Amino acid sequence: VLMLSRLEPERFEPRRISTEGTVIRERSWGRGRVILLDSPPGKLVVHLFPSALFREGEKVEVQGVLDPFLPEPGSDGFDEGTYWLARGALGIIRHGTGRSAGEMSMGISRWRELVRERILRRMPPMMRGHLLAAWLGDRDPDLALRHSSWGTSHVLAVSGLHVGIVVMILFALLPVRFFRLGISSLFMWLYILFAGASSSSLRAGLMIQTGFSGKWKGRPLQAVNTVSVAGLLLIFWRPWLFWDLGWRLSMTAALVLSSFQGTRSWKVWILAPLLLWVSTAGMVSEAFGMVPVAGIVINVIAVPLFGLLLPGASLLALPALLGVPGGVIVAWTGEMLFRAWEIFADGIVFLLPWHVPYSAGLSAAGMAAALCFVLRGAGFRWFSAVLFSGVISLFFMVL
Template identity: 45%
Template sequence: IAPRPGSSFREDLYWEARGVSIEVVPESITRKAGGWSLARWRTALRKRILLTLPYRTRGYLLAAVLGVRDPDLTEAHRRWGTSHLLAVSGFHVGLVAFAVWRFLSFPALRLVCSRRLAAVLSSLFLWGYVLLAGGAPGALRAALMIQALLLGTVLGRKGTPLNSVSLAALLLLLWRPAWFFDIGWRLSVMAALLLAGLGERRLSLWMLPLSSLFIWFAAFPQVTATFGEVPVAGIALNLVALPLFSLLYPIALFLSLPLLLSVPSGEIFAGTAEGLFSLWEWVADSAASFFPWTLSWSPLLATLGGGLFLLTVTGGLFPLRGRTIAGAGILLLAAVLLL
């Protein structure tokens, strides 16, 4: 896919951010039998999912479990403004870590599993999933952040989400500076900082949909500068997308296991997951039809997005008073004048 005219896309930075330094063109390829490897296991699991599960279910689970995107599904989510649901990022890594931690925190398991052991086991599952999913930059950032929180639990020191996100981002940039030029990495860190800032405030029922709306506006400047436009339907859909998929992904995986394990009548359970994904697509298509417009980059919306981001992060660090708001405004003005 060629970059749009006038784009700042640089192919050398794109490949450097993915750890590619040279291009190798083999004269021939010979397949040989080998021992166990993570790549071989990922290939076998991908083949099993492709050949076993229904169309929509396999597309979503391939994206969530292995980081492999279906082209048709990717295009549909681009049209809906919910492409982040298919990219293995903090959302998916957080779901895995939270599920393992909550499972090990059941009263029946606390008798044999201390908090320290639960943190160690959660860390193993956490990094195992990140490697299985391909080790995307956003997933590594989320894993480092969660690992810092788990380490604080083991040491008896309560960490703050903002510090954890900042530390994870800094370590990853020190390891591979080219990741800064990857828009996916930048958006992932931005969303994590915004969620961490909101998390420092008093949590409420409205926090999750409100955070989705904040992330949409905060991401608007970078997304439109890179891709040209964003669908308006994404504003409405993202209010429910994250809460919905935080339930839909685990349910779909659970319903797909019988068919993946060749359990008799497993197709009935997998069909239920397929129906749930079909219902989501119907809702998303309806929203895209009801809001068919797109928005291009504009100074007003870009300033609004940047202001919301700075105000949320500074509000997570300091009490939300007049001086905090004034400081966020000065930072925003300095950024506008600099850039």
């Protein structure tokens, strides 16, 4: 009942508004640009002309008609209202005007903008796109298109892979056990906030933090339980996240992988990309029209490879970002590694050029596969897990 009441968007009459706030997000949007403004009335989405360029952390005065969100899909199936409600926005100014107030906030948005400027100016193309994604949660359109064709778009979304890398590095650098959990937790959350606090990164952070709490109390870790707790906490905090594709893909992948806890057979982990592909293909194809078959093979290599490549590239980028003479040459070493990966991934796509379009059957199969392995990870017998997941999936497909 509590969640249903919070799913009702705030209703108010459209009104002209003039307010000042801090830009906390800025991006291109169709033919124009959009900013997410932290203002006295709340978080506001402001659509602007392409020529209106503002930076994160900048103080901006905006004017326009503030409309409430009315969640409903557009002609292309995209629901802008739900998208922004999942990010905590209150309302939208569709044809706004804005001007800089001449101030820059010294909060986290300002530091994000400083790092973004250095990466854009000093990094070669592939390094630039991957570092913007891993450090700030930004997406380079050209790089995102390439990863989409490879079936590896998850590499560009700050999620469990990235947060896990940060935690593992912290554990390696902090040998003293007494301080390890506390310091790792602090820097993990700083990274999540700095990288944009996406729903997938928040899920990963809450999952790891739940595991830390259990470890601190001396209780055994149950991966399925920690993922479930993290997902429920996010839904209670912001119910609109349930319709966010990133949250659903992140939760599905994490639940399927966590169901393998304690499994040591290498065959299972080789099959994991296939299981993840089947589990998420319905959601991906529904959103983008189709899903590449090549992703099944590519992800066998992509996940462990990028687990090494992203921290390695970050290390190689530091000299250039810090202005060390000759640092650009070091950065190009990372660029060559990313280009070698590009050649490999393009080769797999050439060998496996097929795509699977969306269908209700594909979506039902994905639901059944994910639910089956989650139930198995929760302790169900195989027969019970298969039967229960099959019945539930069939019910939703018929419904």
